[in-house]
Amino acid sequence: MSPHVRRAAIAAAAATLVAGAVYGSAQAQEDTSQGPSVQQAETLRDAASASGRFVGTAVNDGRLYDGNYSSIVASEFSSVTAENVMKWDTVQPSQGNFNFSGGDRLVDFAQQNNQQVYGHTLVWHSQLPSWVSNGGFNAEQLNAVMENHITEVVSHYAGQVAYWDVVNEAFNDDGTLRQSVFQQTIGEEYIANAFRAADAADPNAKLCINDYSTDGINAKSNAMYDLVSSLLDQGVPIDCVGFQSHLILDQLPSDYQENLQRFSDLGLEVIVTELDIRIQDPADSSDLQRQAEQYQQVVSSCVAVSGCAGVTVWGISDADSWVPGTFPGYGAACPWDEYLQPKPAYDGILTGFGG
Ligand code: XIL
Numbered sequence: 001m002s003p004h005v006r007r008a009a010i011a012a013a014a015a016t017l018v019a020g021a022v023y024g025s026a027q028a029q030e031d032t033s034q035g036p037s038v039q040q041a042e043t044l045r046d047a048a049s050a051s052g053r054f055v056g057t058a059v060n061d062g063r064l065y066d067g068n069y070s071s072i073v074a075s076e077f078s079s080v081t082a083e084n085v086m087k088w089d090t091v092q093p094s095q096g097n098f099n100f101s102g103g104d105r106l107v108d109f110a111q112q113n114n115q116q117v118y119g120h121t122l123v124w125h126s127q128l129p130s131w132v133s134n135g136g137f138n139a140e141q142l143n144a145v146m147e148n149h150i151t152e153v154v155s156h157y158a159g160q161v162a163y164w165d166v167v168n169e170a171f172n173d174d175g176t177l178r179q180s181v182f183q184q185t186i187g188e189e190y191i192a193n194a195f196r197a198a199d200a201a202d203p204n205a206k207l208c209i210n211d212y213s214t215d216g217i218n219a220k221s222n223a224m225y226d227l228v229s230s231l232l233d234q235g236v237p238i239d240c241v242g243f244q245s246h247l248i249l250d251q252l253p254s255d256y257q258e259n260l261q262r263f264s265d266l267g268l269e270v271i272v273t274e275l276d277i278r279i280q281d282p283a284d285s286s287d288l289q290r291q292a293e294q295y296q297q298v299v300s301s302c303v304a305v306s307g308c309a310g311v312t313v314w315g316i317s318d319a320d321s322w323v324p325g326t327f328p329g330y331g332a333a334c335p336w337d338e339y340l341q342p343k344p345a346y347d348g349i350l351t352g353f354g355g
Helices: 003-034 044-050 067-076 101-112 139-156 181-186 189-201 219-233 256-264 285-304 344-352
Strands: 054-059 079-082 116-123 163-168 206-211 240-243 246-248 269-280 308-313
Touching (some): 044 054, 044 067, 101 116, 116 189, 139 181, 163 189, 181 189, 189 206, 189 219, 206 219, 219 256, 256 269, 256 285, 269 285
Parallel strands (some): 116 163
16 A cells, blocks of 8 residues: 555545534434434435445536525535536636636535535546647646646645546546547656646545446456556555446446455545436336446445445436436436436435445
């Protein structure tokens, strides 16, 4: 275990204790005021906290001030991830002009509700403004642009963001490195450079690499495993691996837990960062039941792996999900329906956490 990993692990344990204590005392007060005869429904965050994990959701900034939406986010989740407003195209749309307004709103919301903020994301080929992707920078210049972005964003949120997805979607599905502008211009060392810059800006934030279709054991997750092993060997400050887990109904990899476990065995935290389970239209009640079972399996896999810190779902409701727009013919991927009513998947998550 690298010193950085060890330090982060200790900080994580302390944070879990503090969060549990604060939230536990709030619950105790609620229970007393309502009297012993009123059964308070257990929330996802109660159940996750009892299992020593966090439960998060992606938050759509434009929906935060719908009272129904925001009260679900506040009461059911212990962690929030900005769905879009901490991405490069929002935060630094033109060179040197930083816009933290959306991210700051989310941090305020989280602080009001005793929630952790999961930062997403610093270096990614997508939602990257063209001044970066087509800027014509040489290696040295682009590395400086990248490190400056990381330094500005991470130091702005230092002490307020618990985890950062430092590098997002670095791989192609065959396990080769994606030919992003960073890879093409700087070369593979952009990854180590990004982690070092983030660590310098906030040594206490936990630093993750995140990807999709790495959820089972396959060429892409093997390449991720080799990369993070080599980063650890080089002393690069990496703490965690994020598994997006944008899943398709009935296609949950059978080795999902085994895959999380092998990364955890490296001494890294593992996190389910963007869970949703999409269903081919129209979803019927049998589909929704199997979806609930598969949500439960993902969550119970996290609970079974000691290094798994938590599970974040990619949006609460089918009304806001990115799925129909990105995967035409699919939908119903989230734990709440389009009327913000909990679906069977909600109970699957609760049960997965032991609730
Ligand atoms: C998605 C958002 O949900 C959409 O609103 C946006 O239009 C595109 O990005 N992997 C990621 C997330 O890391 O940032 C993506 O979020 C979903 C896939």
